[in-house]
Amino acid sequence: HQIQLTIFAWQRLRLISLFLISETHKVYRQKLEELTNLQTTCSSSISKQRKCLKDLRTENCIFLLTDHLLTPQSKELKLITDIKSQIKEKGNVFFDMEAYLPKKNGLYLNLVLGNVNVTLLSDHAKFAYKDEYEKFKLYMTIILMFGAITCLFFLNYRVTDEIFNFLLVWYYCTLTIRESILMSNGSRIKGWWVSHHYVSTFLSGVMLTWPEGPMYQMFRSQFLAFSIYQSFVQFLQYYYQSGCLYRLRTLGERNQLDLTVEGFQSWMWRGLTFLLPFLFFGHFWQLYNSVTLFRLGRHEDCKEWQVFMLALTFLILFLGNVLTTLKVVHQKVQKNQDTVQKND
Known part of the structure; x- marks a missing residue:
């Protein structure tokens, strides 16, 4: 009888x-359907609205003529300038809104992941x-640093x-995928520092295919030391960028999804200018690598296509890194000078 009561209680509990x-x-399915409908409506x-802003930029030709037809003191110029700033502000607002809405992946993510929704819907998940x-x-x-030290000083083997x-190839490929997902979720990664990882992936892939030979051995130690x-x-x-970003986020001056990068950006100016000599030394080391490889390419025993391709890739990295860093430094110095002049 006790066993029957136990079985009855278990079945009742299971049914409840x-x-x-x-x-x-x-209820969850209903809310999910409502959420999907709201996402579609918002998107x-x-x-x-984006189409209207685009039409406003392209069709309103007066924006292109304001500097020539209106005086600096005219009310029309001030009004048009205000409209321009509002259009730019609206674009930023829409960008922040889209960070919480599903959207189509870019070409790169489509090729790698397919048409998979990678949008994270909560601030906690994004962060x-x-x-x-x-x-x-x-x-x-850290792993790559110890790997390069091991290959340079302890294990001189091709394998x-x-x-x-x-x-290196796997690391940079993974970075490009993760950065693309972060960009889909509202991270404002842009410019050369995005392309930098694609170029680095290509360079690492060419290094991987470079066959053993005299040319490879001549460049091996230099490349590992550079790594x-x-x-x-x-x-x-x-460490220094993450500390700077933490302070700026606390003050509300930076977005929660801003990242550390391999270069120099304007927000690093506060307390991080000492990094510039280290960065420029690394950039010019890339130029030195390029010059070394171009010289190896003219060697009579050089038959590998990888030598010239690596020389060109290192040159592209040098130019992109140096020009971008100089541009950021110039803009920051110019901004500081303007601020000092206004205060005076």
Whole structure:
């Protein structure tokens, strides 16, 4: 009799639990459908507003004539300038809104992941993914530094070099995918520092395919030494940039999804200018690598296409890094001078 009561109580409890779960799941499905409809409505409205802003920029030709037809003191010029700033502000507002809405992936993510929704819908999920991305960069920087030290000083074997170069290819490929996901979620990564990782992926891939030979051995030690120095600088940048970003986020001056980068940006000016000599030394080391490879390419025993391709890639990295860093420094110095003049 006791066993029958126990079985009856268990069955009753199971039925009640199943009913409660079914009702909860039903409410969840309804809310999910409502959420999907709201997302579609918001996305459609934003697309229409963006189209209106685009038409306003292209069709209103008076924006192109204001500097020539209106005097600096005219009310019309001030009004049009105000409209321009409002249009720019609206674009930023729409960008922030779209960070919480599903959208189509770019070409790169479509090729890698397919048409998968990578939008994270909560601030907590976005920040957690960004934080995990930063930790991944830090851990991989340390691993690559010790890997380059091991290959340079302890293991002079082709197979260990291949493992190290393959790790570089995988690391930069992973960075490009993760950065694309962060950009889909509202992170304002842009400019050369996005392209930098694609170029670095290509360079690492060419290094991976470079066959063993005299030319490879002539450049091997220089490349590994450069990799050690690059990892060291990236390690410094991570700690100082992350501290700077933390302070700026606390003050409300930076977005929660802003990231540390391998270069120099305007927000790093406060307390981080000491990094500039380290950065410029690394940039000119890339130029030195390029010159060395171009010289190896003219060697009578050089038959590998990788030599010229690596020389060209290092030159592209040098030009992109130096020009972008100089541009940021010039803009910041000019802005500081303007601020001093206004205060005077």
